[in-house]
Every structure is written in C-alpha cells, then in structure tokens.
Amino acid sequence: MISIVKKITAAVSSFILTNAKSDKIFAEYYKRTVRGTEYRRQATNYRAKEIKDWTMAMMVATDPDNPRRGNLMRFYQSLMLDLHLMSCIDNRTLPVQCAPFRLMDKNQKEDTQAKKLLEKPWFMDLIRLIAMGAYQGTTLIEMIELNDKGELKEVTEIPQSNFIAQKGIVVKEEYDEQGVSYKEGVYRNYYIQIGNDWNLGLFSIMASIVLAKKLGLGSWMSFIEKFGIPPIFAITDRMDTARRDELFEMLSNFRMNHFAVLQGNEKIEVPDSNGMNAYHSFDDLLKKCDEYISKYLLGGTGLTDEKAYVGSATIQEHLLKYRQQVDKLVFKYYLNEEVFPRLVSLSSVYQPLANLTFEYDETETLTLKEILEAIKSLSQHYEFDIEELVRMTGLPIVGVKKLFGAPEPEPEPQKKKSEPGAKLNYPPFNYLPFGRQGLVYAATWDKTTERIAEKIWEEKMEAKDLDKDLTLKYYSSLNESTKSGWGKGYYTEELTGKLRNNLLQAAGAKSYRIINELSDLKKQHTGKDDYTESAKKLINLYNATYQVVENKFAANSAGSARDYNEYVKEKDIYPCLMNRTMGDNDVRDAHAVNEGVVKPVEEWTQIPPYDPGCRCWLEQTTSPATTNGMKNLDGKWANNPALSGKIFTENNTYFTGIPQEDKLPVKVNTEQMKEYMPYNRTIRVGEERTVFVNDFADRRDLESNLKAAKLIAEKLEKDVYIRPHKQGVAGEKNPELGIGRPGILGDLKTMPHNEPGNFFNNQLKKANKQGCQYVVVDISKYKGDASDLKDKIKKAVIYKDQEVNQNVKRLIIIRNKSVIQLSRMQIIKDRFSDLDLLK
Template sequence: MELNIFGRRLTLGKAPASAPTAPGKKIRPARGAKSQRVAEQIERPYTYHRSKAEMDVWVLAENRARNPVMPRRDRLMLIYEQVMKDGYLTGQVKTLKNKVLSGGFAVVDKKSGQEVDEVLEMLQRPWFHDFMNAYLDTDFYGHTLLNFRYPAEDGDHVGEFTGFDLIPRENVVPETGEVLQRVTDSIGIPFRNTDAPYTKLLVEIALRDETGRYSLGILNKAAPEIIWKRYARTDWSRRSEKHGMPLVGLTTSAVEKSELDDKEMALANLGSDGYILLEEDEELTFHEAKSNENGQMYSGIKDACNDEIAFMITGQTMTSQDGASLSQSEVHERVQENYVVERQRSLSYFINFNLFPFLRSWGYPLDGLEFKWRTLLDEEAAKKKAAEAPTPEDPNANPTGPEHGPQGTNAPTAPGKKQPPKPGQGKPGKQQLTLATPNFTKPVAQASATGRIQLAGTDKENTKLRALFDKVVDKLHAESPKLRKMMRSPEFRAMLKETGDQLSDGLQEGYGAKLPELEYGTPDAVLLGKLTTSLYIFSANKSYKLLTELNKLLLDGGQVRPYADFKKQALQLHEDYNIQWLKTEYDTAVATGQMSAKWQSFQENAEHYFLKYTTAGDSRVRPAHHDWDGITLPVDHPFWNTHWPPCGWKCRCNAVRVPRLTNTATSQDRLDNLTTTPPEFGHNAGKTGVVFPESHQYNDIPAGAKPILRRMATEEAPTAKPK
C-alpha cells in the first residue's frame, strides 16, 4: 500500500528497494548521497574561538551604543570595567593623569595678569582635584555628567561646594540629553535644553570624535587589544604548562598490573625529593623540550597589543618599555610631554569656559579671572623678562642725566633686595580682593532613579510666609482672641495654606508630576492626591502648634507682653517653624514624592524583580541605614512596609529593582537582627498615601481641633482634573 504524506510516498507492507539489508552486509552510499548513519547527518555548530566570541560581544556593545534610534552604553560600560582590569592599561592611564595633575595652577586676573590667592584657595579643595580627574576620565570613557552637591552651610567653607557625584555612564544618553531611570527605558530625565531646577547642579563634559558623534572614548579602541592580549597570555600559559616541564620515561619489562601501578605511582611522586626503585634491567630517562621558541609568538602578540595601547594614550612606547637608546627615549619623552600639555590645555579651556561660569552662577567671585597652569605662567614670565631685558646696542639702556640721576630711577636694585611697592599698590604679583558671600540656592536632597540627581530648591526665607506670619502675630497681639477663634481667622488660614503650598511643591517636584494636571482616577492621581492632602493636614496641625506657642508668649505674668518683646520672641519661633524645620520637611516631601513614584512604577511586572535597598555609600550614612544596605527582597515583602526610603530626616537612601534570575533574596536570619526605623518614618508612603504619619509630634493636638483643621486643610488642598 502506498500513502502520500506531506508530498512523500511511503510503501506499507513491503520493504522498499532502498531499505537496509540484514546485519552483516556493509552498505556504502552512492557518490554524492547522504550517509545513512543518523549521527553523520547532524550539522555540528561552528565552534568560535574564545577571543572571537568575546570580540563579537564587544562589536555588539559598540553597535548598541551607536544605535541611531535608541543608543545605550550599558553593555559597553561593562566591557570598559573589564578592560580597566588590565595592569598595563591602568598603569598608562595613571601615568598620564599623574603627569597632567602634578602641574601647579593659579587663578589670574585677565587684565593685570596678577595672581589672586584668595580665590585660588577656594579651588584648592579635594572636590576640584576630583573634578580634574573626572575630566581626564572623559577622554577614556567618552562622556561624563557630574551632579554637584549643594554648598556647605556650616564649617570652615560655608557657601562653597564640597563634592559631586558621577551619574553612572550607563544611565546617560548624551545623544538625546537624558538620564535613564533604567537602562531599558525609552524616555529619561532631560538634562539639556530645559529650565528644570536640577540642571543648576549639573556639569556635562562631552567629547566628540572625528565624525562629529559623541565619542565612545579611548577604552573602546583599547578593548580589542586587551581581548587579544588576554587570550594570547592564556594560550601561552597552557603551552608552558604542556611543554615547559620535562617528561619522565621509564623503560621496564614488567607486565603485571600491580607492578605497573606501583611504578606509575612512583613516577607521579618523583618531584619534590621523591624517589623510585628500579630493577637491574630498567632505565629512567628525562625528555627535555627541544625548543620553546614558539612561545615567543605569544609574547609578540602581548607586546604588539601593549604598543597599541601606549600609542593611544601617550603617543609613544619607549618611556614605558626597556631597550631604547638614550636619543630615542628623549624623542619619545618629548612626544609624551606634548600629549600631557595638550590635555592640560584642553582642561584649562573647559575650566575657564564651562566650570567657572557654573561656579559664578553659585556665587563664586570669579568675574574677570581665569585658570592657568603654573608652567604656562612661568613661560610667559620668562618671555616677558627676555623682551624687557636691555641689549648692548640699546642707547637707552642704563640712561644717565639730570633727570635720571647716576643710574636713573629704573636701575635694578642690589641683589637680594626688593623694591618696596609704591603707595596704594598691593603686593607685587598679587591682587587684593574682598570676597563676597556666595549667593547660592540650596539644592533639595532628592535622589533620582540613579540615586544621583539633586533638585535645586530655595535656601532663602519665604517672604510670603513671613508676611502672613507677621499678620498672625499682629492680630494675636492686638485682639488677644481665644485660640479657637484665632484658628478660624483668615490670617491663620492663609499661613496654613502657604505652608501646605510650599510642601506640596516639593512633593510634586519629587513625584515628577503636578496634581492639577493629572487625570482624575488614574493611579498616579489617586496616590499623589492622598499624599498632597496629607501634607495640607500636616501643615494645618503644624500651624496650630505654632499658634499655641505664640499664644503662650502673649502673656507675661498675666499681662499682655509689650509688642516689641512679643515680636522678638515670636520671630524666634518663626525661625524654627517656618525656616529651619520647614527646610527639612521640604526635603523630606521631595524625597517622599520621588520614592512614592518609584514604588508606583515598581508594581509593574513585580513578579520578575526584587527590590534592593541602597545607601549613599559615604561616611555620612547612619549606622542603622548602613545595616540595611544591600537587603534584597520581593516587592510584596513586609520589610518594605517599614523600611521604604526616606527612613529619617535628610535620608539619602534609595531602592532599585534587580532581576530575580541573577539575585538572591536576603536571608531571614539577617532580617531578624535589623534595627527599626523611627516612628515618623516607619511606613511606606507609596502604600499609605501619607507623608508624615500620626506619630509625628505636630499631630499631637486636642481632639476638638482635629476635625476643624482637617476640614480647612482638605478645602485648601488641590485635586486632580475630573474626567
């Protein structure tokens, strides 16, 4: 019987002519025909050499970074991390950077050329050295985005910057000018061409290649050299292991397995003072490798790769390798010096045309000043001295006459003596400068998705809130109303509203959305609406607390206190409630808004991720928060109900998503020994919809006042748009 199945004819009940014959007969396929053995018909995959496979990974990472639609540098940065583990490359980079940064520098007045030591002292700080180091790193990594921390508010350097954070390069897309919360995001936080307040703290260092595109850095060119060298050394090591040690041979007539096993064991232990007993007719021989010259091939590959790396970084090789003649080394040293000078010049251009304007915007007194390397100043001074030196042919040299005296008033003084400055003239070569107090705007400590970007808010007193406070004080002193009546007054309600407005602004800045612009009923509108209302209730309770404190100050021994005395003491309360404490509460509102938005976004595909608690990682991290660092748990774990940032005043902690496939959840033993969060922060605002919980001291008010304040706060709080 014949059947036609999928275009093929099969015969049932009768063996086809091509069926295999009985065992014992050998069948050879016709020329050109496939073998009848299944194993021989399987197509075996092509096996890549390891270096070829890793090179392909680098090519894919480079193409991903150059993608015209969605460029991403995350994979390239992982390769750079491995590349920088190469000792030779690291040494070359450090050598170049040390030569560049070892040069002294000065701040000079552009017109007079005089050095300004007072401003120079403001740059002789650790952060400025770190900045120059980060600028040089841009040459290797291709792009750098720095987020400065807010200036110091106390200590010896008030008003000056204390440091900055490097925004992870894998999160930055220079082609679109965005910082990604996650490298898989299609849209990020814009840091160019925007009036957003956080841009006030950002400094971008961007280099372009010869094609005009954003550079991927020298490390991209060095990556293949490192890959080739790494596997050449691996192959060299394997060959040395195989051919470097001599082989031992034993000629014996023994045939018994037990005897042969004993002799094999003795041969295996022959090294390290081992020994072997031989029969009279046995002979032991050592076979040395005839030549190991083929090993030089691997050494040649290593040297060639190192030469390429040296050329990329310093333009020459002989200053880092042996075997060069003195004359050759001098030539190569001059080439390296040119590379150093070129980088110093590039760095000085960026400081003068980018960094100094940034610092001036924060109040640094840099008008009319410029940064210069000390070597350049010395060269200029030498040229000026040579140009001013009189020549023997100059008839005006050392003039004499009645108007000049014996040698003239321009005659040089005796060696070792200095001419005194003329009246009204400062110290020669220096300019006296009175430093103004830097006028800066305090950045709010808000952690972005990368834990780096900080928003620049305000450090000045809220003049509107001060005016409303004054009205409350005046009414309270003039009328002495009862507390309940004063609480219902328009003056008190206006102060309540302004406090709520300010905290709400911080909340919305952190959340990244404005409540009135959200559509009613959406998840963001619901969560942000709850948080906003809770802030206005908090502001109402806080204002009531302030009112009760003012009411206590009003009477002195049963008599109304004189206005001047009352106002003076009232302003002390204003300083605490409406300036110092309000700043900290504003920071907390910003951080709460940002972390609440993150919690909302983390609910999507939650089953595929863990959440990981992270700290700022510096010496200012509190011990308790340090203990929580690195805790990794599922999104629905109860730990996040009580340990969701911010977990304290001025808390800079963060939480990030990590894949479940490549991470392990924290053990219960570690969780059992953790410290608890303060009562004011022992909740997850993203779940509760409350910024400051009931445990906060402001909320400890009489039960009769609570519903009144709550009603007023709810009426003042903004809401989302209806559908």
C-alpha cells in the first residue's frame, strides 16, 4: 500500500513540476522559510589591540583540541583599519576582479550567453572573498539565497567566530560545542571552504608590523596632545605669594586673551622645542612599516610610493604581476572545481555551466594609440582592409593619400642602385639592420623632410646650417621620452636642465647627419624621382627605426639617473651597488659577464642602460665590492647621466661624425634653435594669468626671475615668459623675460645695494642694447623714499634734452611685493605719482 502511495505521489509531483512555469517554482522556492544554517552574528568591536591580544588569539586559534577563531577574527578586523594595508590588498585584488574572462566548452568555443550569468554583483563579492582567504585564513562562503528568477542573490561570508573548520560545522554561538555540518549532509552543496582547516592567512605574519605602526601613530597623537602647544613660563623677581597668584591666573588665561600685564623685569618665555625632532622620528617609523607591508604584499614599494622611479617601479610591477597571477589561479581553481558544481545543483538557471570551464582572457587589448602605432609600423609591409580599420579605430577613413614622388621603377638586371647611406663609416646603431625596403611611414615623410630634400636637390642647403623644424621635431620626441623616464619634477630639477641641453645638441647633430646624407644621396642619383625614393627610405630609417631606439634609450637613461641620485643619498645605508641582469635567455653574453659586479656607489661612472636594448639594472647592497669590474661596455653609449648631465655622450656617432670645421657652426646654430623651443613648465598665478618657463631658461637667475614674473602676472595682470638662455653665441644679449608675449622682450635688473648711483642709467643702457621694450627693476634693497628716485629714472630716458635708450618703452619697478609700471611718456612728462605706491 505504501509503495502505491509513493508511486502516486511521485507521478503527481512529476506532472505538476513538468507543467508548472519555472518562474512560479522559483518564486515558491524563494518564499521558503529555511535559509541555511543558523548563527548569531556579533557586533564588531574595535577596541585597541596589543601584542598580548595577538598572541592570545593565535594560541586559541591553533589549539589542537578546541580551536576557535573569534578572537583572531576581531584582531584581524582591527588590522584592516590600516588604510595602507588595505590599499596594498586592493592592488592585488582589484586586478583579479576586473580581469576579463571567458567560459569555454570542451571544443574551446566561448559561450557568451552563459557569461552573462556571472556578470552580477555577487560574482565580484565572490572573487574578493576567495582572495581574502589568503590574508585572513580559512574562509567559509555561503551560497543559498536565490531571487525570484532562480538566480543567486548574494554570497555571504560566515564569520570565523561561527564555524570550526577542523570539525566542519557552523555553530550558532561562538563557543557552542555542537553545530550543523557544512561538509556533509544537506548543506554541503551550499557552503565552500577557502583554504585548509589550519590556515591563518598572511595577516598572522604582518600583525607585528601593523601593531608597531598603530603604536607609533598612537604615540604621535599623545606627543601632539602633550607637546603640540608649548608650555609658558613667567619669570619674575617678586617672591610674594600675591604676585605669584596674579601671574598664575594671568598665565591660565593667557592662551585665551593673548596678552599679559607685567611689572619691572618680569617676562614671559616660551621654550624652544625645535631641538626635538619628533616629527621625523614618528613619520620615519610609519613610513618604514608601510614599506615592509608593501614589500611583503606587492614585492616592493614602487607602486605605492609617489616618488617611485620608472626603472625600479617597472621591475616591481613585474613582481606584482606574479602575485596577481597566483591569485587568479587560486580563484580559477575554486570557481571551476567548487563553485560551478554547487551553482548547477542550486538552480537549473546555471545548468549551462555544467559543461563550461572558466578561463582568464589573457589576450592583449590595444589602446587606440597602440593600434595606430601598429598600423603605422606594419603599413610599410602590408595592406590593410579599410573597413576593418574604420571599425577598429572609429576614424572616418575616406581614402589613401599618395606619397610624394613616383613609385619605384623595376630594377634593371644589369644595374644596381646604391643603398641609402652606403658610404657611411659610422652607423649610429651597430646592432640595427641598415636600410629597409618598401613604403615608408606616412608620419616620417612630412612637409619638413620633403622641403629639406627639395632644397638639397636644388643645392640651396648646407648641413651645418641645420633646419629649425627638423631639430625641434627630434628634440621634442627625445624630451617627451626623457620626461616620462624621469617622472615628477622633470622641469624643476637642475640635472634635467642639463639633460635637455644635451638632448638639443643631439637633435642638432642628428639633423646635421641627415642633411649631410641627403646631400650624399644627391651625388648618387641623376634623376629626381630616384633621389626622392631613396631619400624617403633614409628618412624612414632615421625618423622611425632609429628614433624609437633613441627615445627608449633616453627614457631608460633618465629613470636610471634619477634612481642613482637616490642611491647616493642612501649610501650611508647601502654603500655599494650591484649590477644585475634580467637573467633570461634574452640577456646578451656581453652583459651576462657583468652579473653580480659590486662597486661603491660613487665609482659607478657608467650605469644602465649601457647601450640601446640593455635591460640591466642596479641594486642597492651592503655586500663588499668585487674584484672584477665591468666589461664590454660600449663607449659610444655607456655613461652616468647623473654625473655627466648627458644622455648622449660626445663619443656618440652623431657627434663624432661632424667634421672639425663644422663643429662650431653646428653648435652655434643649435643654440640659436632655443629661440623656438617650447615653454613646457607653466605656473598659474590667480585665475587668469600664467608664468611660462622655457625648457632652456637660465637656472642661475631662475629663482629671481620667477619671483619677479609672479609679481608682474599678479599685480599687472600680464602673462610672463621666462625666455631661453643661449650659450656661446657671439653677440647674443639674452633678454630673459617676455612680457605679454615671448617676443616683447624684457630683462630683470636688481639694485644691489641701498645707493642708486648710476644704476638706472647703466641698466637701461644695457637693456636698450638687448632690444628690450620692458626693463624690470627690483629696488627692494633700497631703504629711502621711492619718490627720491625720479631724477635718476628720468636721466636714464632724457639726457641733455635728448631721448636716450629709445628701445625701452616701459619701466616696471618692484619693491618687495609692490609693483608699478611707468611708460616712457610718463617718465618724460614727470608723472611719477605711482612711485608713492612703492612703500
């Protein structure tokens, strides 16, 4: 009878489930009363933690007979209040959460529809919970709640205080002995344990460092509370109690009233606390703790320190990627082996996941800039589908431009053309293949190079004259690369100013080389079309191939120079540097022999990169110097820019290739190019005015020029330009300011002492020879009344009833923070009333 009832019940259930709509079934499931195991969640207690709390929590968590993690959980919650610690964890976790992925079937085909099942908030939470298992130890995740669509609603972490991993049970109260099993029985498909039963996580190792940091911060706050406001002492000759009480009350109210009434020799003193270098003591402790945390979790400090340098930060980025790769592999394992089977059994919505495997999408995604660079690089060898280019770039490409000149004719069997540069005895980069066939990059053959080639064909240009546009183009490219390698502060450091001078000289020397080789090409060709095609190939070689190599070398050299300066500062801690290679199969034999060479910091007159393509780097060390020195260094490249102020040395073939008779003209003409160089450093003054600083502003006067420029911009509401300084150019007067525009010249003249003498006459005469319309005079050292200077000023403009120094149209006078402007007409007509404003 019972078997008949069971059969009838099964048949009815099957009929109902077969004919019922799935959304109604899910809705009924959603309304069920049982929601997983029961446990009582506790309030979070952020009481101050000490070493004894840590040791006690560790002892209880590792008790072999009755392990409990409640104390350890609360201790870890306190650790996670450290912002730097959590920032480091985010640096490891967020890339895993944001990493692209695919769901692949057995035939390695992607299922994009099933992927949408995972594009939910709970999936992001799941990734973080699994990742956090590495830090907080054994983690238990609950997956049981479905929404009315039959999809997983959320994932929940069971507090560590409410489960005992060694027994595989969830307990209602923290110290209950009995609970519900999550490893066996009805609930085993709803819970996932991350990590083994005894895993305590990385927090257990970092606890001492985070506690030391918290202790240091607390001590700092106590110090500020006690010593932030200095004590006050009243010193008096009076010995009577009445006066003592008066002074006591006066001092009690002194901070509120800010005055005191004293008698006789009485005085109030505030002791000097400058000798107490408390700030550095506490701050250094916190920074050191942060460094330890960064090194342990991320592999270095370069990704969390705002002063990190490109060379070391790049290496540390690689180390971090290894850690992130491990995090990805751990998550991938748990998702495929533990999560997917549970999802399939939890709801039929996730049935497609039964035959799919989670894989990270490791294919590289190019940015638009990288796509365009790739197109430019490959276009000389391959043809592209225009429609596909439009789809990839979004650019409305309507056609293809024809290159200058006719296409290259078929070569005759009995006649060979000479390759561009065939007569060169000094190729700039020995390791690069010389000459490339096919079409050139569109960007390398532009109006500038076409104009130069045309003038050379017509014999209207000599190499030593250089070309402004070509030199500026090379300098700008090298400068941007050097800036990216150096990082923050590139336009404010003294060393980088020297590097920019060197880059400009290298750009001038390269321009000379190209013009010279184009002239040689002309001698090899009788027809203009053939000459033009050969010129295109030559320009492509220099503007594309060589320029890429030079840019990378400049960037790496700049980063290495900045790192070296930091090594010098820290040589009392790390007195030596060790040469390191990347240790892979791409390391050249000539560089491999230098692995492990150690020398004192100050003896490294040549630092990586030792040549283009060099991937060596220096490591700070306390190891003693080795007996073997550096070998196989290329004198054309190897250098220490931090010491020499040069990225490209005088041994570089661009410089050695200039004949002696052309060296001075090339140097002078390159210096003249500074007139056209950019003003890359800008300083905002107020809301509307700007001070522009040229890349080649004279650093000797830069501080005083900046001070004057800011005052002029603020008080007179004019943009001010600090102009380039040209060295070694005969007859160059170097006016250093542009008022309103770079071409409206001005110069700063500072009165050196209190006596004006012939100062105004002499300085306006100099400014007149400089072609200045403005003369900026700083009279801050003058102690007298400014109105007494009017006769001196007028004599500098009118002498014996004749106007003199007629280039000068306006006089700007600065006194401390006051600024006035006098026009030439005001001076001639004795309108000096504005001098009264210079107090």
